[in-house]
Amino acid sequence: MSTEERTRQLFGTDGVRGVANIDPMTSETALRLGRAIAHVFRNTDRRHKIIIGKDTRLSGYMLETAMASGICSMGVDVMLVGPLPTPGIAFLTRSLRADAGVVISASHNPFQDNGIKFFSRQGFKLPDETELEIERLVLDTDIDHLRPTAQQIGKAYRIDDALGRYNVYLKGTFPRDLTLDGLRVVVDGANGAAYRVGPEVLSELGAEVTTIGCDPDGENINLECGATAPAALQRAVLEQRAHVGVALDGDADRCLLVDECGNLVDGDALLAIAACEMARTGQLQQGTLVTTHMSNFGLEIAMRERGIALRKTQVGDRYVLEEMLRGKYNVGGEQSGHLLFLDHSTTGDGLITALTILGIMRARDTPLSTLASVMKRFPQVLLNVPVREKRDLNEIPAVHAAIEKVEQALAGQGRVYIRYSGTEALARVMVEGQDVAQVEAYAADIADAVETALGTSQPSATASPQASQG
Secondary structure (H helix, E strand, O other): OOHHHHHHHOEEOOEEEEEOOOOOOOHHHHHHHHHHHHHHHOOOOOOOEEEEEEOOOOOHHHHHHHHHHHHHOOOOEEEEEEEOOHHHHHHHHHHOOOOEEEEEOOOOOOOOEEEEEEEEOOOOEOOHHHHHHHHHHHHOOOOOOOOOOHHHOOOEEEOOOHHHHHHHHHHHOOOOOOOOOOOEEEEEOOOOOOOOHHHHHHHHOOOEEEEEOOOOOOOOOOOOOOOOOOHHHHHHHHHHOOOEEEEEOOOOOOEEEEOOOOOEEOHHHHHHHHHHHHHHOOOOHHHEEEEEOOOOHHHHHHHHHOOOEEEEEOOOHHHHHHHHHHHOOOEEEOOOOOEEEOOOOOOOOHHHHHHHHHHHHHHHOOOHHHHHOOOOOOOEEEEEEEEOOOOOHHHOHHHHHHHHHHHHHHOOOOEEEEEEOOOOOEEEEEEEOOOHHHHHHHHHHHHHHHHHHHEOOOOEEEEEOOOOOO
16 A cells, blocks of 8 residues: 555544544544554653543544543553643643643534644654554554553543643743733634633733633534634624734634724734734844745735745645744744744644734734734735646646736736645636736636646636635
8 A cells, every 4th residue: 555545544734634433533543543653652661641632522522532542552641631722732742741642623624523633742743754654553453463451551541730731831922021901802712622721811911801602512613703704703803892802713723813993814914913023023033934825925025025034835834834943933824824933832823823913012002903004915816727637837838828927917016826736626826916806817817728728617716815725
């Protein structure tokens, strides 16, 4: 069986994910994943331990129990922390000197889905080769005979103060000379993993907190709330006359904000605010911000005007992190609100993102709407073109000519970006510029050329100031 086939069977770009109780997201697979990860990280004779955390999905109990059983069956102890944000598990894995961390969550997906992803003892997501080894052990029978007995069987126990530990850690990332006294904040916890810790942290720092999406019932995670559906938060900010709204997703590794006027402030704008302030105070390592090719062209212009270098990667926080580690950069992220501040965390943390921006608001005594104006968003059009094959577009003369013609017309005041979807038979044509109608026409011209050369049907268009992250 090839590496590619195994990857398609189990691991995706962010762990294992699917509909709960349907293969591969079943108790049987979770148990085998538990056995596999315990085997991979049990590399000495000492007692080993692995942390398991989850979000608020109904199926989390089923998968948590199965994972714990598999790990204990290999002679490794399990620490159960219950509902806690994904970055909280990364933190506790490091803090408690665990050998690995497990998160049971499907992030921003609806409640019927679930997922399992892993962290190393350093708090980073596992490299491809380690995931492939875990997958091999799940699919093969190499470790089926390993059955510790008697006192060698692992123990499972709960860490009762996990949320408190994470709370203290989060508050430690906020400037010690500042508070949030007098600041009215609406928190939308997406009925997910941060439903308790998010409001608690902000309240304890002095904010006057109102909550929505903080009453999980196992089925309402991400349901018309949170970072993927911020309309309710925008209304609440205006109704409460709040200074800011905080929108998290189901596992709280992403964050979008809403300003005092009810306007959504996405990941690109948050990156611009943070990078500019950190450059001003000498904290932006290498004077560089890392983002993806899907970030709005307005972010590139804003950084260029302020002398901040921009490094771009493929879409996905994994690629952003790899570039940050390679170049020793400390700030990066995606338009979707998945931001990484490596001075504080090894992975994206929505609450650290919120605290970072709130700290800047307080330090500068400036409302969020004013801070967000540092970046002028360019109109963006995204066309999805169904294709029968994924050939190199540069080798198709008509497509290459269409792209070159649009780039010359934009004359540096916009950009073209085309990529194939990683999961569907689609070419994604994205064009940004200063005039919406003009950008739509340019995108249509390129999409027509792609469709003529490779297509199976007419493209579907989406014109939006925000880019798709899919």
